[in-house]
Amino acid sequence: MAKILVAFDTRDEGFEKLGSEHEIIRPPKGRDFTLEELQGLLPEAEVLCSVFDRPARAELLEHGTRLRLIANFGVGFNNIDIDYARSHGITVTNTPQAVIIPTAELTLALMLDCARRVSELDRLVRRHPGESTAIGRSGYLGVHLSGKTLGLIGYGRIASAVASRARAFGMKVLYHKRTPLSPEEETRQGISYAPLEELLRLSDFISIHTPYSPETHHFIGAQQFALMKPSTIFINTARGSVVDEDALISALQSHTIAYAGLDVFEDKDIPRLPLCQLENVCMTPHTGTQTADARRAMNEEMLENVARFLAGRSDLDRVV
Known part of the structure; x- marks a missing residue:
């Protein structure tokens, strides 16, 4: 029997995977445990279920003297002190x-919004309540996705899902990653590898899908924006700090690129003021997985990792 401490308020789906032989400690419905509550409960726990927007740093984890597993709710794990976990033999999943699916779909949603200027036109209509909004035959022109080239920077599971959906819109897909796929796999997926500079010059839409690390900090900056077409639509649903936000603002203000669709931002996911003042930007507040379907699936996947770990299985979504 293991004690499983769930740090946050979450759905009920998935807990049946754990059976009745384990003790599950959950917070009252409608709220998460406080740091102080977690510090008091953690000494008896062997498993901590953590969440992407709540830190699990050394000051908390040092109370987990029996802790063997941290099962994170989310794909990102920068909320967890990975060095502490590794040095204390704690598995992290x-x-x-x-x-994959919700983030890929949001990427396409931002592409469509920017291409057809949906948010911009929505704001325009709302500024004239009770009036006809006349834009003329050539006002607020958008662009098609069909026939355009999408460049994907980073090519993991989410980017692959974006590629398949973009191809359904009739787009040509280029990708860039450190180790290209085999020619056979490129043919199977209907995509083509391109060096980064070539991808930046040729793409009509560019979408970032690289994880954040010291190596990818400001991976896209002024030099990269200068290589893009003036008509480029730039999308970021990955991590804010992969992009130099000041350089992005400058590129949008100077029309070095045409539009940006952003779900993430460099400063704690708070967009800088100029982004909020620009019309050629569509923004969402880090909502890549903000669907009921995704939350249900994330809960079930997190608890499946817990069940497998406690059963002694090695087929985990393991980070450490």
Whole structure:
């Protein structure tokens, strides 16, 4: 029998995977445990279920003297002190499968919004209540996705899902990653590898899908924006700090690129003021997995990792 401490308020789906032989400690419905509550409960726990927007740093984890597993709700794990976990032999898992479809669909949603200027036109209509909004035959022109080239920077599971959906819109797909796929796999997926500079020059839409690390900090900056077409639509649903946000703002203000669709931002996911003042930006507040379907699937995937770990299985979504 293991004690499983669930740090946050979450759905009920998935807990049946754990059976009745384990003790599950959950917070009252409608709220998460406080840090102080977690510090008091953690000494008896062997498993901690953590969540992407709540830190699990050393100051908390040092109370987990019996802790063997941290099962994170989310694909990102920068909320967890990975070095502490590794040095204390604590396994860490995440939920990579459940986030693929919702994040890919949000990427396409931002592409469509920017291409057809949906949010911009919505704001225009709202500024003239009770009036006909006349834009003329050539006002607020958008662009098609069909026939355009999408460049994907980073090519993991989410980018692959974006590619398949983009191809359904009739788009040509280029990708860039450190180790290209085999020619056979490229043919199977209907995509083509391109060096980064070539991808930046040729793409009509560019979408970032690289994880954040010191190596990818400001991976896209002024030099990269300068290579893009003036008509480029730039999408980021990955991590804010992969992009130099000041350089992005400058590129949008100077019309070095045409539009940006952003779900993530560099400063704690808070967009800088100029982004909020620009019309050629569509923004969402880090909502890549913000669907009921995704939350249900993430919960089930997190708890499946717990059940497998406690059963002694090695087929986990393991980070550490």
